Amino acid sequence: MRDRLSRPPRGAAAAAAALTLVCAGCAAQPDPNVYTIMNSSTDEPYHSWDDEVMAECGAQAGVQVRQLSVPADQLVPKALRMASSHSLPDVLVLDGSDMPQFAEAGGLVPLAELGMPPDELSQGARSFGSYDGTYYGAARSVNSLGLFYNKDVLAEEGVEPPRTWAELRETAGALTRGDRYGMAISALSTEDGVYQFLPWLWSNGGDERRLDGPEAVEALEFVASLIEDGSASRSAVNWTQADVNDQFIAGNAAMMINGPWQKPVLDEHPDIDWGVVEVPVPQEGADPVAPIGGTTFTVPVDTERPERQETAGELVRCLTAPQAQLEWSTKASNVPVNPQAAEQYRTEVPELAAFADQVETARSRTEHVGTDYNVYSQAIGTAVQAALTGEAAPEQALSRAQSRLEEELRSRP
Incomplete structure (x- = not known):
């Protein structure tokens, strides 16, 4: 679902299958100037909005970006199949409750290694993108109740x-x-x-x-x-x-x-x-x-092409920058996690300001x-x-x- 509550993690069997992630992309030889972002943004106008912002971030990074969108209930199974054939996308957008199984398998790059430490985030927002104390997934917007x-x-x-x-x-x-x-x-x-x-x-x-x-x-x-x-x-x-x-x-x-x-x-x-x-x-x-719901932008490990990881990190950093969070949250009726963006959101979307407050003390369903x-x-x-x-x-x-x-x-x- 589009940046909102989705399914619970699929358990040990799926996590075991995800072990093939460790060498993600090793066998495939992608076009060096084309980067793929896989998500569940199938609905309109969300898919078109994503095309626009991904093209802008790609231009900033000097690459082309291709959006691959699949229905939410099919995203994790498809990602696991792609992992087994070493053909994962450069950026994988996962529901916050699905992200831990990929991180547990060692298949995601810690975002601090790509210049995105979660220093400014609240504890709840940090937990949403983390597994076992390590931050793997950057949220563009989240929701709660x-x-x-x-x-x-x-x-x-x-x-x-x-x-x-x-x-x-x-x-x-x-x-x-x-x-x-x-x-x-x-x-x-x-x-x-x-x-x-x-x-x-x-x-x-x-x-x-x-x-x-x-x-x-x-x-x-x-x-x-x-x-x-x-x-x-x-x-x-x-x-x-x-x-x-x-x-x-x-x-x-x-x-x-x-x-x-x-x-x-x-x-x-x-x-x-x-x-x-x-x-x-x-x-x-x-x-x-x-609870916090929503999706996280993650970078699958690519041991043979670390330079692609760096560029994928640039794309994630652009897509989840404070202004990008504010613009997306305002359009998509979600809440930014960046404190400065959230403060401006309270002014621009006062009818949903309570959710910006709620998220400050909320936490991930998978934290414990x-x-x-x-x-x-x-x-x-x-x-x-x-x-x-x-x-x-x-x-x-x-x-x-x-x-x-x-x-x-x-x-x-």
């Missing part, structure tokens, strides 16, 4: 956007009227639902590696309470994040958890006066901790669990579904998830 609200509905009820869990529960209850719920969330067992649960888990001090911990239980109990109160629909267990946005647009929810990528759809409905604040936190004054993230994601999704459908109490659902998680990890080679 925030609390959208209908300004007219909140004004009618005389309430302010909530900042804490207690305020959210109270406000959601006050805004629930007739067919309108106070709150809409995605609670699927897939990554959409997991992505939306992580802010509650992490902001409460929870850890995906300890799903049976009291902080995790408390977070799931809070989410379950919104449904038990009738402030959020039980259909949340079937809703994608796009479905949540549809409910908000239809007036069936006064607030929703969602990402900045929904702005183009919301803009098609000028009758809806909406705003965004950061995801509410357990206690006033606490920092919200949400690396290439095993998909196992943790499945465990979390199963537990959330069990709790919200009434199959199990939150504590029981998370305890079972932790046991299955440990069993799965022990069985891995």
